[in-house]
Amino acid sequence: MITLGGPRPEESRAMTQTAERSGGPRPGRFVGQSVRRREDAALLTGRATWTDNIALPAALHMALVRSPLAHARIRGIGAEAARALPGVVAVLTGEDLADDFAIGLPCGWPVTEDIKIPEHLPLARGEVNHVGEAVAVVVATDAATARDALELVEVDYDELPAVVDVEAALQEGAPLVHEQLGTNHCYTWPLAVGDVDAAFARADVVVEGRYLQQRVLASPMEPRAVVVDPDPVGGGFTVYTSTQVPHFVRDLLAMICGVSDSKIRVVAPDVGGGFGSKLNIYAEEALALALARRLGRPVKWTETRSEHHVATTHGRGQVQRIAVAATREGRILGMRVNLLADMGAYLQLLTPGIAVFGAFTYCGLYDFGAYSFECQGVFTNLTPTDAYRGAGRSEAAYAHERIMDDLARELGMDPAEVRRRNLHPPFHEPRTAPSGVMYDSGDYDACMSKALELVGYAELRAEQRRRREAGEQVQIGIGIGNFTESGGLSPSKVAAGVRLQSGGWEAATVRMTTSGKVEVVTGTSPHGQGHETAWAQITADALGVHPDDVEVRHSDTAIAPFGRDTYGSRSLPVGGVAVHLAAGKVADKARRIAAHLLEASEDDLDFTGGRFSVAGTSGPAVTIQEVALAASLAADLPEGMEPNLTADHHFDPPNFTWPFGTHICVAEVDTETGRTRIVRYVAVDDCGPLVNPAIVEGQLHGGIAQGIAQALYEQARYDAAGNPTTATLADYTVPAASDLPAFELDQTITPSPTNPMGVKGIGESGAIGSSPAVVNAVIDAVAHLGVTHLDMPVTPQQVWRALSVAGHTARTA
């Protein structure tokens, strides 16, 4: 009898041990170690500084009057009663602020030339297009008064018909979200590689699937918040905002508010999670700046939890159609993907690009010859969608792993075996994927084999057969999620058609002060990822110092003027590598100075433990701290050398990295109640060498939890009129730790050739491999009862109903 319980203690330690053994291209004293996160002490003891903790004296507080209707014309706004409330400083409408903004909230990823982009003002003028859209702003001397005043603002609406479903939205006669566009169609973005029609024509079997990617909410621990403080010097503004992207916020606020980008300093203080929802510029940020400028006082706003449900972008929101053509032996010949992507009512920063970005990973780990993809963006009267952990690639992995199980069932083959027959062979130099992009490196069979072995696949299949044959009430299913993600978001390197106007580089500066301390400035903007710890490890190894002597500065555009911020699993493979390369430049300069001071050749120097000495001698040595002081005093430097020990590096990777993995979920489904219990969860990931295994584990834990949440629990639901029915956390069921299994983690390591550290990124992998593994497991548990399709979230109710429809009669309790 096999164990279905969680990992034994010795298994949970395996990951760290493996990582410690693994090394990588640059093994070091600290890189590869589970150095304790320096960020955690403050976070865990309540001493973190969230934006809402920033209490600037005399700050004004902002609150937003939001539309209660999904679609309506604004006939008038009565603000007199609100203005009369003591403590209210101003009540302003979109009309009042007509001259405060140079442009509306911009879309930064117009995926096609003829994409339709509706104007998106920080405050609505004339019409509202989703519940939660802001129509007026109240400013008061305290937050409670501002919120009280909201109820005194009278908005007179003419309700209009709403559309909330992407398929309905494209039907003839559907209500139009934006009448002036004449259509709810936003764009069509196609990709075709190889002769797909021919592949399908010569196939032995074709399987097709229609899967729903429900809308989900980021639900970070910290909702959004912003404080704009007019600078006491120079006429600029300091913007404290809970964002993943302070540099984007600087550049975009400058454009929206008509301020020179050099007059805006954006600081992201401690940020309590983003998950893609804080990779944006929001109306409230622009409003706070406009009001601080108008009123000459700090202006603050903090999102309520219910505002988060309607005013912060949603994730996912797609209808996926996928078809695979294969031989009878299970070899895939071609794949067709057709998406309808729900834009919501407006295009936020990356809205149109999210689904398109997935185009390149629907082929997953599998090698075949013909691939086509088409995505249509569709407007609805709902909150805009945008990035959400795993964006595009999570949806892709879900679809391709669902269809692989469908194909296996069609062929009567084992799902692992079908997958194995289609894997790319191991490769260590870039290899072209069916979608036309170049994967960097991979040994997919090794990874999947390790996962199958770790979970005890054969024994599980035997146990499954036993239970089926016994007709037990609780059946088990085994679901596999093979996936690749693309890390190091680098749009400029993507093939034609992805028109994001931004380079994929990241900047780092490393400098030593005269006191021998090291300062690292990074353009990444951590919000839970532990960059302060990991970048210090990387720098410490390069400079032979202790990580405690390395201060990492970030998330402040005055201090780090160049940066592309944190999202898309880019921070380590782009930003961390930039730190590594900048630190390497500093070490090289230190070596030249040390050679000069020691009157030796650079090549003859040993550099160990932060000390330069002449190799093979016990003669004089000089520490790197002494070199830093000498570099500042500049009294005795090599001819022509500039003073000071500082260097920057702007690293522009030649390609995405392509982390990958195999996640396996073992689920028990109670066929009487429809309830699913995950009993095992094995994840073998390959993100190249590990800098800090504990951080990698943490990223995987969180990501897998998030994928399980989408698979089983979460959905932002609306009624037919566009009213949210999950407007609070009581309705929107975020799982708790007790709802989740223990995770069994392991990894393989195939270094990426795209960067000198070989690292690939791990921020999203957990959220990509998990939802298909879980849903496949549930279906696998009940497929023999006739249930071969379920949609996320796979609730007990849905499973029970599907079993009923399939003819499985539950015993009465």
Added chain:
Amino acid sequence: MITLGGPRPEESRAMTQTAERSGGPRPGRFVGQSVRRREDAALLTGRATWTDNIALPAALHMALVRSPLAHARIRGIGAEAARALPGVVAVLTGEDLADDFAIGLPCGWPVTEDIKIPEHLPLARGEVNHVGEAVAVVVATDAATARDALELVEVDYDELPAVVDVEAALQEGAPLVHEQLGTNHCYTWPLAVGDVDAAFARADVVVEGRYLQQRVLASPMEPRAVVVDPDPVGGGFTVYTSTQVPHFVRDLLAMICGVSDSKIRVVAPDVGGGFGSKLNIYAEEALALALARRLGRPVKWTETRSEHHVATTHGRGQVQRIAVAATREGRILGMRVNLLADMGAYLQLLTPGIAVFGAFTYCGLYDFGAYSFECQGVFTNLTPTDAYRGAGRSEAAYAHERIMDDLARELGMDPAEVRRRNLHPPFHEPRTAPSGVMYDSGDYDACMSKALELVGYAELRAEQRRRREAGEQVQIGIGIGNFTESGGLSPSKVAAGVRLQSGGWEAATVRMTTSGKVEVVTGTSPHGQGHETAWAQITADALGVHPDDVEVRHSDTAIAPFGRDTYGSRSLPVGGVAVHLAAGKVADKARRIAAHLLEASEDDLDFTGGRFSVAGTSGPAVTIQEVALAASLAADLPEGMEPNLTADHHFDPPNFTWPFGTHICVAEVDTETGRTRIVRYVAVDDCGPLVNPAIVEGQLHGGIAQGIAQALYEQARYDAAGNPTTATLADYTVPAASDLPAFELDQTITPSPTNPMGVKGIGESGAIGSSPAVVNAVIDAVAHLGVTHLDMPVTPQQVWRALSVAGHTARTA
């Protein structure tokens, strides 16, 4: 009959015209032009941000209880009544703050190994050593309450005998400023080059002088002020302070308060003049930080004008003895200099070094073989002395030009002729001066000849003879001030013995944003010098953009982490050159990208007006703004090139620069009243090529005014007990514009070989050449009546008395 009036209109334009013609090593479209100062609009219309304008809500206000006695033991401090005053938050003594400071206020220029450095606490403990020393601090919710509370603090003193004169201080049995030192002697610093005794032994004539350099006050328009704001994020502090040296303040506050330097951000807002007095770290800055740390609220302090007179460092304060040995033909053979330098009661940052720094310029423009110098630092019960415009070099020029006139009188020669016989011949590569330092370049005869010609020297001498012979009541005198200053303070390059622990480099970063704007970050810290204008000119020429598109950021250690700040005429020849070199790196990178984009060879590209094109063709071109965008998008860059158009340069000059000049003052002295009127003032300066002639003129106007003020008006006076008798601006007579003549300025240009721009600096020249020219003119007017010695300030009373003593009987009115 010659004109003794001010310059004719055509003369006052001469300087700008000459400068526009002059060019220099890097003539450009904007460099060399009198571009209007961008700083002035805000300054002239009351929109500048002085530190005192920074009104952080909920800020606490600090006021200091200061000693009314020059020397006393503190027996006790009664603070109860002050603490009881409503609005008072805290009253703290030195004892209360014993644990708040890791060290006292440091001396950063210990000129000898055995220098005596008394402990200098931010608040006195046990003993006070000068009037104005802080003994307790009051913190209140508003500034008026804080000041009211001062009168309620009762300090019980035991008065001790005080010493206020450096010569008296060295006498046996003099009261000791610091009893524990056992002496008032601080240090002795000697220098000797050549065989001075032999030179004096073989001389035909020896002349000796004893000159007094009175104490003067900086009297900036804006007194000192500081606001310390605890950062809302990260546990650090933002320090707004009216300083010349934000980087030094950061590093020194970190040491004094025991805070990591990376936790202190120093911002110098608009600073209303420094003149050396804000090149320091002061007790109030340390106290404000300590109190902000204790109380968790912003703490603010603004100096009153009367506090400025006792609590801000004084300038000068020396007794100079100088002797020159010469041949009968007027050739100098040797020079001896002996100084007593008044330290005051404590050593501030640079106190001991100021007089020592002058050691290298007592030989002025003159070439001779033997030189000795000795300076003794002496403690007195007065406010500490420190840097003051021209520091060290102004005193030197005063002494050597006084003694040149004494020598001329002794020899019966014309003062110009004596000088001419001793000038170095023209040189364009470094040349050793009698003091052992290397001068960079100079054509001293050309400069002096131009000044003599411009003033009409021969005609003036004729007029002087006429008036003498006629026995007119109003006599005229002609005074010459030849001088060299050392610009680009670079202590690491000075010969042995100057032990200032700092490199002489300056840092600059130049970057272009994607919007095509240019940001310059400079480590210099302007406080009136116009760096924003001048650095924009330099950058604009290098990058082919307009200066209006260049933003210059400075005086904020978060934004400009590397910097050595502004003093000692260093900003242009070190910091401006760093900007020039960094901009050159950016232009070079832009050229490489442009060549790549245009598919041309770099060498074939023209770069004109910000456009790169293939030379000799009318083919495609690319602007540098387009190059900047391409560098950010990074989609098409040369192989291996890092993205973004940014570069920094840390420029470490190989030597000081040595600006020089000849100033000539023509003064009328009313022999009946002793009143002096300056009727002509001609200055020919050589600071290398001019970047902005209007700014050069402004620097000269201010500097000459300051030198005239020392010569004729200003002195910080004390009674024998150490009580200041010039404690307000009513007693301390700062001259007004109406007290000053029109200045006739011109220049010669000998580029410095120490930097690629050839620039030398001009910040202090005016304050160096003027006081000897003026005093020499006054003496020259009355020497024939027997008055050959006067001391600064040359008041009418002093002149009248000296004439009386000499036997000149004034006619009664």
